[in-house]
Amino acid sequence: MIVKCRAESGGQRVSPAYGLTYVFPAEFRLTRGQEYEVYGFALFEKGPAFLVRNDGRRPEWYATSVFEALDSEVPAGWRAGRGEGYELVLTYPELAASETEMAELVELRQDALRPFARQVQTRTSSLPVDATPSFAALVDLAGHFHQDYDLVADTPLGVIDFCLEGQDDTKRAIVAELDALFAAGMDEVVAHRIWLVEGWASYDPVRFGLTCLEWLRQVRDHLSA
Numbered sequence: 001m002i003v004k005c006r007a008e009s010g011g012q013r014v015s016p017a018y019g020l021t022y023v024f025p026a027e028f029r030l031t032r033g034q035e036y037e038v039y040g041f042a043l044f045e046k047g048p049a050f051l052v053r054n055d056g057r058r059p060e061w062y063a064t065s066v067f068e069a070l071d072s073e074v075p076a077g078w079r080a081g082r083g084e085g086y087e088l089v090l091t092y093p094e095l096a097a098s099e100t101e102m103a104e105l106v107e108l109r110q111d112a113l114r115p116f117a118r119q120v121q122t123r124t125s126s127l128p129v130d131a132t133p134s135f136a137a138l139v140d141l142a143g144h145f146h147q148d149y150d151l152v153a154d155t156p157l158g159v160i161d162f163c164l165e166g167q168d169d170t171k172r173a174i175v176a177e178l179d180a181l182f183a184a185g186m187d188e189v190v191a192h193r194i195w196l197v198e199g200w201a202s203y204d205p206v207r208f209g210l211t212c213l214e215w216l217r218q219v220r221d222h223l224s225a
Contacts, residue, residue, distance in 0.1 A: 049062055
């Protein structure tokens with residue numbers, strides 16, 4: 001299912017159950033005229049909404065009136081559910097089955113973002129989820145980029161040098177994983193999923209003018225030097 005945004009601003013966002021509020025200030029994070037994949041449809045108390053991946057690469061519910069439908073085919077594998085605050089939801093199985101997951105997706109919690117990121121990869125990446133090489137060592141590296149990572153070193157690569165000092169086996173494991181991922185065709189969607197969702201890194205390279213893919217290429221080149 002694909003829709004095109006036809007609005008430029010306004011309070012179109014729809015909040016799910018439990019009276020939860022969004023963790024970020026109210027903003028319209030879509031671009032008029034841009035197409036978006038739909039990852040769910042719900043009938044909330046405030047009206048019908050589509051779940052899309054906004055311009056900040058985060059899941060967000062927007063009123064259906066914001067969009068024009070370009071492809072209305074319901075994706076294979078969607079399930080129906082209901083819960084407090086929503087009469088109906090049609091979406092991927094993990095989200096349809098759980099009120100808690102519906103709420104946690106709004107709160108942008110990691111446990112809910114993981115299945116969403118897998119759905120994004122399934123729908124928009126040429127690299128299938130089940131064909132993605134292992135990235136356990138890379139996730140461990142991302143864990144060093146906690147909220148105070150900038151106090152560890154002056155640069156992101158400096159953080160890596162500090163945390164991996166004397167750990168040659170770990171460096172080789174990370175390089176091996178990155179080599180396999182690049183050989184398999186890792187794109188930006190997969191790189192974002194690994195670094196920011198699975199790895200839960202506080203360092204987002206996009207804020208500093210790099211894509212996640214470019215950053216991981218820098219990491220590989222740096223550790224291979």
